Amino acid sequence: PAGLVIAVDGPAASGKGTLARRLSAHYGLPYLDTGLLYRMVARAMLDAGHDIRDPDAAASLVSIFEESAFAEDTLRGREIGEAASVVAAMPAVRSGLIARQRQFAAQAGGAVLDGRDIGTVICPQAQAKLFVTATPEVRAARRHKELAGRGETATFEGILADIRRRDARDSGRSDAPLKAADDAVILDTSALTVEEAAAAAIAIVERRR
Numbered sequence: 001p002a003g004l005v006i007a008v009d010g011p012a013a014s015g016k017g018t019l020a021r022r023l024s025a026h027y028g029l030p031y032l033d034t035g036l037l038y039r040m041v042a043r044a045m046l047d048a049g050h051d052i053r054d055p056d057a058a059a060s061l062v063s064i065f066e067e068s069a070f071a072e073d074t075l076r077g078r079e080i081g082e083a084a085s086v087v088a089a090m091p092a093v094r095s096g097l098i099a100r101q102r103q104f105a106a107q108a109g110g111a112v113l114d115g116r117d118i119g120t121v122i123c124p125q126a127q128a129k130l131f132v133t134a135t136p137e138v139r140a141a142r143r144h145k146e147l148a149g150r151g152e153t154a155t156f157e158g159i160l161a162d163i164r165r166r167d168a169r170d171s172g173r174s175d176a177p178l179k180a181a182d183d184a185v186i187l188d189t190s191a192l193t194v195e196e197a198a199a200a201a202i203a204i205v206e207r208r209r
C-alpha cells in the first residue's frame with residue numbers, strides 16, 4: 001500500500017508543530033514544517049530590502065530561493081512570523097511552493113506535513129488529517145514562553161494581538177485560507193498536556209489508517 005500521509009493543520013501556536021514531530025517519531029515518517037517555507041520567503045524578502053507587501057518581488061524570489069541558505073534559528077522570530085503571513089496570502093507565493101510540498105508528501109514511505117492548507121490543498125488525499133486548535137489565550141501563553149526562551153521580550157497582550165491578527169489574515173485570505181478539511185478530525189489542545197495531546201493525535205491516526 002502507499003505510504004501513510006498525515007496532514008496536520010491549525011493556527012499559530014496551536015501545538016501542531018509539536019504534535020507533527022511526535023507523529024513523525026512515532027511512525028518513523030519524515031516531517032516537513034511548511035510554515036518554514038513561507039518564513040524563508042519572508043526572510044529572503046527582508047534580506048533583499050524589498051517591501052514585504054510587494055507581490056512581484058515575492059513572486060520572483062519564491063522560484064529561486066534555496067532552503068539550504070537559511071538557518072532555522074533566523075526564521076522563528078516574531079517579525080518573520082508576521083511577514084510570512086503577509087507573503088502567504090499572495091497566490092504566486094503559494095503556487096510557487098506547491099511542488100516542493102507535494103514532492104515531500106509523495107515519498108514512498110509516507111510523510112507528516114504541518115501547515116494551514118495541507119489537508120485542503122496540498123494533500124487532499126492524505127489518509128489522516130488533524131486540525132489542531134486551542135484558545136487564542138492559551139496559544140499566546142505558549143508563544144510568549146517560546147519567544148522568552150529565544151530572548152525576545154514581548155508582552156502577553158502584544159503576542160495575543162499578533163495571534164488574532166495572524167488568524168484573521170490566514171483565515172480571511174481567498175487563496176487556501178486556514179480551515180479544517182471536511183474529513184479532518186479537530187483536536188483542541190487547550191486543556192491537554194503535550195503527552196495527552198500526542199496520545200490523542202496517535203489515536204486519531206490509528207482510526208484512519
Ligand code: C5P
Nearest residue numbers: 012034035036038084085088115116117
Ligand atoms: O506555522 P507558522 O507560524 O510557521 O507559519 C507562518 C505563516 O505561514 C502562517 O501565519 C501562514 O500565513 C503561513 N502558512 C501558510 N500555509 C502553510 C503554512 C504556513 O499560509 N501551509
